[in-house]
Amino acid sequence: MLGETSVERVLMILQTIVFLMSCSGxxxxxxxxxxxxxxxxxxxKFIVNLAVADMFTGVASLSQILYTFVPSLNDNLYTCLLRYNVVIFMTLTSQLTVTFTTFDxxxxxxxxxxxxxxxTPKVAQFLILISWxxxxIISILPFSGLNNWNTHLVCVFQQVVKTWQLLxxxxxLWIFTIVTVAMYxxxxxKACTVYNQVRPSIGSVVLVRTVEIERNKMENKYRTEKMASVLRGAKALAAVTLVFSLCWLPYTYFQLRAFINSEYIYSREWDIAxxxxxxxxxxxxxxPFIYAWQRKDFNQACKRLFSCKAPLPRQPARNGSYSVRGVF
Structure with a gap:
């Protein structure tokens, strides 16, 4: 078993790595x-909003190291709350942004x-504003006096905040995740319905004039390619949602257990948290790795970014697609 000092060193190294990779990526x-x-x-706009929230999460990860080197920060109400609420703030912002992007x-x-x-741009700006x-509001409440702080408490988030805030x-997190999954x-x-409508129509025009056949084939091809393009964007966002859920929802289990039984934070199982x-x-x-894995346009743009070449020619996109070549 690792000693307490060894665990702290491992956490500091990992937090530094998260900071560097999160901010740069x-x-x-x-x-x-x-x-x-x-x-x-x-x-x-939603993707940029999510990236900004993730960068702040990386900064918050690095800031945790300060509380190891400067233990007195844990003895003050506001610095103690700041230690955890910045992470909660950015986590909820990321979740809401993912949900609103899925809605888009x-x-x-x-x-x-x-x-x-x-x-419309105004609706998008309003949703982004809501995501922050x-x-x-949730993060500020403990600073306004809704907390359990006293000088005898250890700076542990589940001890300092009210139990209803944990809930x-x-x-x-759970409600917005469920809504996001339902939309997917x-x-x-809808994608299955569109494909089923397009494919039979190609063979059903054999008795129509040649010009109409070719026109229908071109229209069907355009609809299929268009749907496939938008779906590729949805797949990338689905991967973002899945990874976010796998990373954050397990932690909410510990929050719910702490809400049900406040003594749970003193158990050995709590160390896993x-x-x-x-x-x-x-x-x-x-x-960023998910975008690189799912998006061809993102890969191409990254190559041009690091090779310092001229920007890729932009083509008009419809129905909210936002790639240079309509991948999203």
Whole structure:
């Protein structure tokens, strides 16, 4: 078994790695979208918002080291709350941003003709504002006096905040995750419906004039390619949602247990929570890799970014697609 000092050293090394990779990786995402992709597109605004939240999560990860080198920070109410609430703030912001981005893809795929009317720039800005304001309200409450602080308490988040706040934060993550998964189910059903409509129509026009046959084939091909393009974007965001859920939802189990039984934080099982919460913070590193894995346009833009070549030619995108060549 690792001693307490060894555990602290391992955590500090890992937190430093998370900080470096999170800030550099998400900075690349922001730079690539700003320089090469359609930065004004609604979906790209959500992606940039998520990258900014992840960068702040990386900074919060590094700030945890200060509390090891300067133990007196744990003895003050505000620095103690700041230690944890910055992470909670950015986590909830990331979750809301993922949900709103999924909503954007849901409208683009399920209601393509109404997309431009529904997902206007003002609506996108409002949703982005909500993704920051709602977590801000939750995070500020403990600073306003709604806490259990006293001079005899150890700076442990589950001890300092009210138990109902633990429940509130856990339920927020779970509810928005369930909503996001439900929207992906509707997206998948719509995609299957569109493919089933397109494929039979190609063979059903054999008795129509040759010109109409070719026209229908071209229309069907365009619809299929368009749907496939939008679906690739949805798949990347689905991977973001899945990874986020795997990283953060396990930690909410410990929060719920602490809400049910306040003595749970003194159990040996609670030691696992230290590593589980670190897994959640490490989520801020993973999204740039997901984009690189799923998005051809992102890969191409990264190559041009690091080779200092001229920007890729932009093509107009429809229904919220935001790539240079319509991959999203």
């Amino acid at each position: 998400n900075a690349i995402v922001v730079l690539v979208i700003w320089k090469y992709l359609r930065r004004r597109a609604v979906t790209n 893809r849901y409208i683009a795929i399920c209601y393509p003709t109404k997309y431009m009317d529904i997902m 304001m709602y977590p801000c 509130w934060m856990a339920l927020t 189910g509707l997206i998948l059903r 230290t590593w589980i919460v670190f897994l959640g913070m490490a989520n801020s590193v993973m999204n």
